Amino acid sequence: MRIAFLIPTPLRPFADGRSRIDLEMARHPVSLGDALEALGGVAPGVRDRVLTEQGEIRQHVNVFIGTESCRWTGGLATPIGDGAEITILPAISGGLQC
Amino acid sequence: MKTVRLLVGTVKGAFFLRATASRSAWKLEGPHLPGRAIYSLAHDGRGERRRVWAGAASMHWGAVLVTTDDWGRTWDEPQEANVKFPVETGLALKQIWQIAPGLEEEPDTIHCGVEPAALFRSTNGGKTWEVVRGLLDHPHRERWTPGGGGLCLHTIVRDPANADRMWIAISSGGVYRTTDGGRTWIARNAGIRAEFMPDKYPEFGQCVHKVVQHPSRPGRLFAQNHWGLYRSDDAGDSWQDIARGVPSDFGFAMASHPHETDTVYIIPIDSDQVRISPEGKLRVYRTRNAGRSWEALTRGLPQRHAYDIVLRDALTTDSLDPAGVYFGTRNGKLYASKDGGSSWRLAMDGLPSITCVRAVVVDDRRPVRRAKARQATRR
Numbered sequence: 001m002r003i004a005f006l007i008p009t010p011l012r013p014f015a016d017g018r019s020r021i022d023l024e025m026a027r028h029p030v031s032l033g034d035a036l037e038a039l040g041g042v043a044p045g046v047r048d049r050v051l052t053e054q055g056e057i058r059q060h061v062n063v064f065i066g067t068e069s070c071r072w073t074g075g076l077a078t079p080i081g082d083g084a085e086i087t088i089l090p091a092i093s094g095g096l097q098c
Numbered sequence: 099m100k101t102v103r104l105l106v107g108t109v110k111g112a113f114f115l116r117a118t119a120s121r122s123a124w125k126l127e128g129p130h131l132p133g134r135a136i137y138s139l140a141h142d143g144r145g146e147r148r149r150v151w152a153g154a155a156s157m158h159w160g161a162v163l164v165t166t167d168d169w170g171r172t173w174d175e176p177q178e179a180n181v182k183f184p185v186e187t188g189l190a191l192k193q194i195w196q197i198a199p200g201l202e203e204e205p206d207t208i209h210c211g212v213e214p215a216a217l218f219r220s221t222n223g224g225k226t227w228e229v230v231r232g233l234l235d236h237p238h239r240e241r242w243t244p245g246g247g248g249l250c251l252h253t254i255v256r257d258p259a260n261a262d263r264m265w266i267a268i269s270s271g272g273v274y275r276t277t278d279g280g281r282t283w284i285a286r287n288a289g290i291r292a293e294f295m296p297d298k299y300p301e302f303g304q305c306v307h308k309v310v311q312h313p314s315r316p317g318r319l320f321a322q323n324h325w326g327l328y329r330s331d332d333a334g335d336s337w338q339d340i341a342r343g344v345p346s347d348f349g350f351a352m353a354s355h356p357h358e359t360d361t362v363y364i365i366p367i368d369s370d371q372v373r374i375s376p377e378g379k380l381r382v383y384r385t386r387n388a389g390r391s392w393e394a395l396t397r398g399l400p401q402r403h404a405y406d407i408v409l410r411d412a413l414t415t416d417s418l419d420p421a422g423v424y425f426g427t428r429n430g431k432l433y434a435s436k437d438g439g440s441s442w443r444l445a446m447d448g449l450p451s452i453t454c455v456r457a458v459v460v461d462d463r464r465p466v467r468r469a470k471a472r473q474a475t476r477r
Contacts, residue, residue: 010159014177045177049159052190053182060158090158 001028001082005039007046008089014045021046025080032065033076035086050088060093102416103169103458104434105150106426107136108450112152114170115446119459121422121436124445130170138411140197141458144205148460151224153194153210161194163210163224181210181218181227187234189214195247196411198254201261211251215242215268219280230280233266238285238302242271245305245324252410253309257316265309265319265334272304273321275334286334293325308352308410312359320362320389322352322410324370329389340389345376351413355438356421360388363395363415363423363439365408373407380404382413382425384439398442399433406431411454418459426452 005021015021023038030038033055040047050061055076057063063070064087070078080086104115104124111129131154138153148167154175155161164175183189193213200207206223209230217230233251242249253267262279265286272287285302292304305324312318317333320340325348327341341347346366355361364383368376375381379402382395406427416422423435430449435442 010156013175048177048179048182049156052160053179053185054188054190055185056190058158058160093157 001025001030003030003035003080003082003084003086005035005046006085006087007043010090011046011049011088014049015043028082030080031076032063032070032074032078032080032086035080035084036063036076046088060091062089062091063087064089099462100418101460101462102418102422103141103460104424104432104445105139105141105454105456105458106432106446106449106452107139107152107411107454108426108430108452109135110450112136112139112154112170113446113449115432116169119418121418121434124434126446127170129450130166131164131173135193135453137453138194138197138210139454139456140199141456142199142208143458143460144199144202147205151197151199151208153197155193161191161212163194163197163227165224180224181212183216183229187229189216192248193250195250195252196254198256201256201258204261209254209264211254211266213248213250215239215249215251215271217251217254217266217280232276232281233274233283236274236283238271241303242268243303245269253306255309255311255319258313259316263316263333265311267306267309267321269307269324270303270305272302273306273309273319273334274302286330287337288335289330289337289339290321290323290328291326291339307350310352310354310362312354315359318359318388320352320354322349322364324348327364327389338389340385342390343392344383345381349408350410351408351425352410353413353415353423356415356417357419358386361386361438362389363413364392365413365425367407374405375407378403378405380406380427382423382439382442395435395439395442397440398435398444409453412452414455414457416457416459422457424455424457426455428452 007015100119106113111132113128115124117124134154140151142149166173196211198209208220218227220227255265257263263277274283275286276283290304308322319330321328328337329340330337349367351365353363380399383392385392406429413425421438423439426432428451432446434445
């Protein structure tokens with residue numbers, strides 16, 4: 001099955017400048033965690049900026065499957081379907097030292 | 099021709115300032131790494147290097163170590179995060195608080211101190227980093243507690259005469275010393291008061307904010323504690339209170355003089371409950387007798403309605419004679435002295451909140467050795 005990651009501007013230097021990375025997944029179904037692991041295989045710099053070394057999505061990063069945030073769909077366990085578009089976006093944050 | 103460069107870290111990027119050795123006028127460059135919190139900067143001038151290291155933390159994308167070999171014109175940022183905790187530790191990097199290039203005889207060794215409190219070491223010039231297990235696995239770790247800045251290892255002091263001996267400081271864990279290159283560590287806090295604990299003199303748990311040393315006398319240390327100013331004449335085995343004649347013994351910043359072994363600078367703060375300049379006066383205090391007495395340095399500093407503070411790494415000295423002394427405030431003001439602190443000028447105003455300041459004296463005729471860029475990003 002095929003999935004795609006949409007890469008935000010700040011992370012494109014770690015994705016050879018690409019705004020979109022298409023991936024062919026060898027097995028089906030897959031979770032968001034599986035998809036991010038596969039993304040790490042082609043763009044490890046993106047993976048490291050989305051996930052901590054413990055494999056958790058960073059506090060101020062949002063990951064959407066389609067238009068739904070993974071926060072409400074099971075996090076890294078969220079199932080990913082064929083043709084899914086996964087969008088990585090910086091979350092609204094700050095306030096403390098703005 | 100000698101040039102003085104100030105490396106200024108802020109919560110929203112790094113700024114570099116440049117002046118001739120007269121230090122009369124400063125030219126500002128930056129922001130570098132805009133938007134990222136730069137809590138640590140270091141210059142590595144060993145051999146032919148002229149490299150600046152920065153601990154750059156994005157609120158969104160995490161913290162990495164980045165370098166520039168051309169004073170910020172281009173930056174080398176690793177694809178993969180270079181400072182990472184092993185998965186089995188369950189820990190994740192939050193901030194890089196201190197970067198310490200090694201001794202001259204170990205040109206490829208660098209340490210960095212991080213939050214959560216740990217020490218990392220590279221022995222290949224920063225290509226790869228490993229956590230120092232002797233400290234990571236220390237039995238005291240589970241009882242270290244975070245201060246307002248998190249549980250951070252913020253101070254690394256090397257012994258220039260003994261590569262195996264080193265001190266680190268953790269808030270709140272206290273001072274630890276190794277004499278075997280980091281394999282084992284012992285708490286060295288005897289005499290340092292922990293005001294916030296029922297046992298005022300525990301073996302460890304003190305909130306030491308900064309430790310400094312004069313390289314020519316490595317066994318003598320000075321410490322600015324959460325409360326208290328201390329000196330140790332026995333490499334940290336015992337500490338004596340030296341807070342006589344200062345308006346407050348609470349503070350963060352401390353710096354040693356480049357040439358005078360008995361001269362140390364601090365910037366007191368009005369208690370941990372208030373955290374502004376005591377009496378609204380921005381004053382640097384200097385001792386020239388190893389803490390037996392302190393004098394207020396006020397010439398050129400605001401002495402009315404100055405409600406500013408200076409963080410632990412935002413006070414530093416250069417290596418010229420007379421020495422330059424510099425500090426940056428949380429309100430984004432950078433002050434400079436070119437006479438050892440006796441008089442001051444506002445070198446720059448309007449910067450973001452300043453987290454660290456480092457001073458580098460370089461001979462600009464020296465050739466620059468450029469690193470092979472893994473990924474050069476133009477500012």
